[in-house]
Amino acid sequence: MLEVRDFSAGYQGNDVIHDINFQVEPGEAVMIIGSNGAGKTTLFRSLCGLLPHSSGRVLFDGVDITRSPAEQIARLGLRFVAAERHLFPRMTVRENLYLGAYPRRPDPETLATVLELFPRLSERQRQHAGTMSGGEQQMLAVGRALMSNPRLLVLDEPSTGLAPLLAQAAYQALRVMRERGLTVLVAEQQVPLAMAFSDRGYVLENGFIRLEGTTGELAANPRVRSAYLGVS
Amino acid sequence: MIASILDGIVLGFQFGLLGAGLTLVYGMGGVLNLAYGQMGVIAAITASLAMDAGASVLPAVGLGLIAGGLLGLLLDRTILRPVYRLRDEARVLLSLLLTLGVAFIVDGFLNWRYPLKALNLFISGGAIEILEVPMRRGSLLASAITLVIMALLFVFFRYTILGQAVRSVIEDEEGARLVGIDPNRMMRLILVLSGVLAALVAITRSMVIPVDVQAGFPITVFALIVAVVGGLGSVPGALLAGLILGIVNSIAASTIGTFMSLVILLAAAAVTILIRPSGILGVAE
Amino acid sequence: MSEHASATGTSAIGGTEPGVSRSLPSLLGFIAVVGAALALVPLWTGDSRVLMGVAVLGLTFACYTIGFNVIFGSTGQLFLCVGALAGIGGYGAVILADTVGLPIIAGILLATLAAGLTGGLLSFVAVRRSLGVIFTGIVTLIFSLTFEALLLGLGELTGGENGFLIKSGADSFAREQIPPYYLMLTLVLIFLLAHGLLRRSFIGWAFRALRDDEVAAALAGVDIARYRVFAAFIGSAMLGLAGATYAFTEGRISPTTFEFATIDVVAMVMLAFGGIGTLFGPIAGAVTFTIVDEVLIEIGQLRHVAYGALIIALFLWMRRGLLPTAAELWTKNRRNEWKK
Numbered sequence: 001m002l003e004v005r006d007f008s009a010g011y012q013g014n015d016v017i018h019d020i021n022f023q024v025e026p027g028e029a030v031m032i033i034g035s036n037g038a039g040k041t042t043l044f045r046s047l048c049g050l051l052p053h054s055s056g057r058v059l060f061d062g063v064d065i066t067r068s069p070a071e072q073i074a075r076l077g078l079r080f081v082a083a084e085r086h087l088f089p090r091m092t093v094r095e096n097l098y099l100g101a102y103p104r105r106p107d108p109e110t111l112a113t114v115l116e117l118f119p120r121l122s123e124r125q126r127q128h129a130g131t132m133s134g135g136e137q138q139m140l141a142v143g144r145a146l147m148s149n150p151r152l153l154v155l156d157e158p159s160t161g162l163a164p165l166l167a168q169a170a171y172q173a174l175r176v177m178r179e180r181g182l183t184v185l186v187a188e189q190q191v192p193l194a195m196a197f198s199d200r201g202y203v204l205e206n207g208f209i210r211l212e213g214t215t216g217e218l219a220a221n222p223r224v225r226s227a228y229l230g231v232s
Numbered sequence: 233m234i235a236s237i238l239d240g241i242v243l244g245f246q247f248g249l250l251g252a253g254l255t256l257v258y259g260m261g262g263v264l265n266l267a268y269g270q271m272g273v274i275a276a277i278t279a280s281l282a283m284d285a286g287a288s289v290l291p292a293v294g295l296g297l298i299a300g301g302l303l304g305l306l307l308d309r310t311i312l313r314p315v316y317r318l319r320d321e322a323r324v325l326l327s328l329l330l331t332l333g334v335a336f337i338v339d340g341f342l343n344w345r346y347p348l349k350a351l352n353l354f355i356s357g358g359a360i361e362i363l364e365v366p367m368r369r370g371s372l373l374a375s376a377i378t379l380v381i382m383a384l385l386f387v388f389f390r391y392t393i394l395g396q397a398v399r400s401v402i403e404d405e406e407g408a409r410l411v412g413i414d415p416n417r418m419m420r421l422i423l424v425l426s427g428v429l430a431a432l433v434a435i436t437r438s439m440v441i442p443v444d445v446q447a448g449f450p451i452t453v454f455a456l457i458v459a460v461v462g463g464l465g466s467v468p469g470a471l472l473a474g475l476i477l478g479i480v481n482s483i484a485a486s487t488i489g490t491f492m493s494l495v496i497l498l499a500a501a502a503v504t505i506l507i508r509p510s511g512i513l514g515v516a517e
Numbered sequence: 518m519s520e521h522a523s524a525t526g527t528s529a530i531g532g533t534e535p536g537v538s539r540s541l542p543s544l545l546g547f548i549a550v551v552g553a554a555l556a557l558v559p560l561w562t563g564d565s566r567v568l569m570g571v572a573v574l575g576l577t578f579a580c581y582t583i584g585f586n587v588i589f590g591s592t593g594q595l596f597l598c599v600g601a602l603a604g605i606g607g608y609g610a611v612i613l614a615d616t617v618g619l620p621i622i623a624g625i626l627l628a629t630l631a632a633g634l635t636g637g638l639l640s641f642v643a644v645r646r647s648l649g650v651i652f653t654g655i656v657t658l659i660f661s662l663t664f665e666a667l668l669l670g671l672g673e674l675t676g677g678e679n680g681f682l683i684k685s686g687a688d689s690f691a692r693e694q695i696p697p698y699y700l701m702l703t704l705v706l707i708f709l710l711a712h713g714l715l716r717r718s719f720i721g722w723a724f725r726a727l728r729d730d731e732v733a734a735a736l737a738g739v740d741i742a743r744y745r746v747f748a749a750f751i752g753s754a755m756l757g758l759a760g761a762t763y764a765f766t767e768g769r770i771s772p773t774t775f776e777f778a779t780i781d782v783v784a785m786v787m788l789a790f791g792g793i794g795t796l797f798g799p800i801a802g803a804v805t806f807t808i809v810d811e812v813l814i815e816i817g818q819l820r821h822v823a824y825g826a827l828i829i830a831l832f833l834w835m836r837r838g839l840l841p842t843a844a845e846l847w848t849k850n851r852r853n854e855w856k857k
Contacts, residue, residue, distance in 0.1 A: 048410075049409075050406065050409070069409070069414075070406075070409040070410060071408075071409045071410075071412050071413055071414045071415075072412075072414075074409065074410055074411060074412035075412040079410070079411075080410055081410075082406070082410065084406075085407075086404045086406045086407030086410055087404065087407060088399070088400050088403035088404055088407055088408075089403060089404070090403060091396070091399065091400065091403060095396060098393075098396070099396060099397065099400050099408075099411050099413075100411050102393065102397060102411050102412050102413055103393065103397075103412070105393070144411065145410075145411075148411070148412070264651070311829065314833055321649055321650055321651065324651050325595075325650060325651065326832060328651070328654070329828060329832045330828075330829055330832060330833065332782075332825075332828060333824075333825040333826065333827075333828035333829035333832075334825060334829070335825065336782075336821045336822070336824050336825030336828065337821070337822045337825035337826060337829075338825075339821060339825075340818050340819055340820065340821025340822035340823075340824070340825060341818075341819070341822050343818040343821070344816075344817060344818035344819045344821075344822070347818070449778075453662065456655070460655065489670060491666045491667070491669050491670030492666075492670055494662075494666045495663050495666045495667060495670065498659045498662050498663045498666070499659075499663065501655070501659055502656055502659045502660070502663075505646075505648065505652050505655060505656050505659075506642065506646055506648075506656070509646075509648075509652060
């Protein structure tokens with residue numbers, strides 16, 4: 001579904017990520033793990049059209065989206081939940097969700113699903129997004145992205161700032177959506193969470209992909225264990 | 233006194249809508265459009281020329297509104313392109329200077345080609361009494377139209393998908409992009425809308441007093457004062473500030489004199505900037 | 518460019534100036550050359566009263582532009598009240614001389630001081646309230662418009678819309694055209710010298726540091742507030758002095774002499790043309806613009822179309838100023854030719 005070839009990107013001429021190659025097949029859950037500063041956010045932001053790239057190609061279901069702007073990519077069925085969430089603070093939860101379905105009217109079934117997944121949102125429908133807690137905002141960001149029935153959901157460190165229980169709940173919601181056919185690509189610093197969720201993964205270090213494999217393979221890898229799982 | 237207040241309310245509605253058009257463009261795209269008054273004047277003159285050519289009032293007014301909107305579209309497509317490449321203060325500054333240039337071009341051309349032209353929509357019929365004050369029909373019609381437009385704007389932004397999409401860009405541009413909204417198209421829409429609003433105010437104003445080719449810069453100045461006092465970027469703020477300033481202007485003009493009432497309005501804007509730059513309803517930084 | 522430069526907004530418009538430090542003799546030399554060149558102008562305009570009037574006005578605008586350059590080019594304060602400050606000088610001096618009865622010189626000096634203090638006060642308020650470039654511009658624009666409204670409103674004092682004929686000094690100046698020219702030329706040269714000395718002094722260094730990177734300048738111990746206010750004071754005093762002098766040479770005064778549309782816009786274009794922040798930019802801009810304006814006077818209001826187009830062209834493509842950009846291009850071409 002998503003194919004990334006020899007992709008490099010960065011800021012003002014200095015590449016942060018280099019020659020990235022990976023792919024995501026339909027129905028999969030793929031993780032990109034790495035420590036802070038490895039380049040996960042830069043990778044995702046340039047993949048999703050928010051940052052320019054310097055070289056390489058990105059194909060989404062065969063369509064070349066390398067140079068496409070973010071709004072166009074979103075309309076193609078690839079929804080990105082950024083680390084900063086980018087909610088609409090002075091608009092209500094409801095309005096935020098509805099806009100997720102732009103330009104269409106929100107599909108009642110989809111809305112019902114999202115509110116089921118995140119009961120807290122259901123309670124606070126008329127509350128302004130800016131007044132909610134971090135955890136609730138994260139749920140709203142994910143819910144908003146789901147409102148368009150995307151084919152691929154890309155999330156940048158969804159567990160950031162969330163209490164462990166909330167982070168688990170978020171991933172649980174994603175699991176439910178996977179059962180309905182959603183493909184997920186997630187970048188995570190909290191590796192155990194990502195591993196519990198994903199089928200396959202890539203390890204990003206200093207802007208390069210150093211390792212790849214199934215979750216099982218990576219979990220058994222000594223380097224991964226010592227660097228990211230705290231096992232010596 | 234009551235007459236002054238009622239006149240002030242009529243003026244206030246116009247001020248409010250005028251300021252709203254300017255503040256929308258600023259709130260949305262960080263652009264200060266100093267050619268705003270010229271948008272209104274072009275609309276008025278277009279309508280006037282159309283009527284000279286034999287058109288009846290409604291089509292002429294329609295043409296005027298289109299003219300205003302077209303100027304907005306033109307600005308977006310041409311002059312503002314390089315402005316959009318900048319951010320924050322640099323963007324405001326360049327937009328200010330470039331639109332000032334456009335204002336001079338339009339103003340100069342109109343003054344050269346149609347030096348004595350003015351639009352004057354005279355509404356016939358006797359005066360209608362409100363609170364025992366005889367109000368001219370022109371004033372009442374202008375106010376009614378302005379109120380209807382304000383209501384339409386409210387509905388648009390609150391309840392339509394497009395209106396909410398516009399708001400979302402103002403709230404968080406990246407967030408809007410992430411849900412598939414194109415900020416550039418929204419900006420274009422808003423610029424056209426602001427042109428139409430300027431046109432509306434100019435044309436309805438001509439029901440009260442003739443609007444001539446010299447009105448461009450005064451319109452911009454008033455719009456700026458209202459927008460600043462209401463809080464740059466806040467449409468409700470502009471509407472409220474417009475009403476207040478309209479009443480203040482009217483009372484001051486009848487008691488102290490027209491020049492001094494202008495000074496008071498200017499002072500109000502200055503005081504706002506110095507004491508509470510975010511304006512009446514703006515969000516304090 | 519650091520973010521801080523854009524905080525003052527000048528980097529968007531173009532404010533870095535080439536080759537600043539000239540030695541004192543070369544500074545004096547340049548000024549002398551400019552003075553000599555301009556001194557020759559009456560040789561071919563001297564016969565025409567109209568042309569001499571234009572020339573005097575041109576020099577006056579050169580003064581205005583230098584003043585604006587000191588305020589904006591040096592410290593990035595967008596003062597959209599050049600006309601009003603000149604008007605404080607003009608109306609102030611004239612009222613003091615005619616109505617109050619002071620000697621002309623005293624009137625001019627006091628009015629100059631008043632203009633300087635007003636500008637300094639505006640700057641002080643702007644600094645105290647941390648007004649950015651935009652709000653400073655809006656506040657000073659409001660000041661301009663208020664000043665214009667007051668001129669019209671306080672008719673008894675100011676003569677209202679029509680202004681009045683100046684009685685004091687009517688014998689010395691009003692009939693002549695050539696002495697006023699050299700008087701304004703003297704002012705121009707004095708202003709140039711003052712600006713030049715300012716740039717070369719520690720104050721000038723502080724101005725540049727401040728414009729380029731406010732934060733670094735603050736860390737280096739530059740008291741931003743003090744230098745800003747000082748620059749505003751000096752520049753405004755220049756404007757007041759020029760306005761006062763011009764008023765007496767004209768023999769009459771009216772609100773249109775000092776309107777925003779007449780003065781500020783033209784001064785901005787002249788400065789943008791010649792190079793914001795440069796020493797001789799104002800002169801080059803004023804001379805060019807005066808000539809162009811005279812040539813275009815035939816087409817009446819269409820001139821404004823030309824000015825509008827000029828403003829757009831200047832700030833779109835030649836942010837450093839038309840002449841500096843042309844100079845850059847010329848040296849680039851020469852270097853390229855050299856390589857061949």
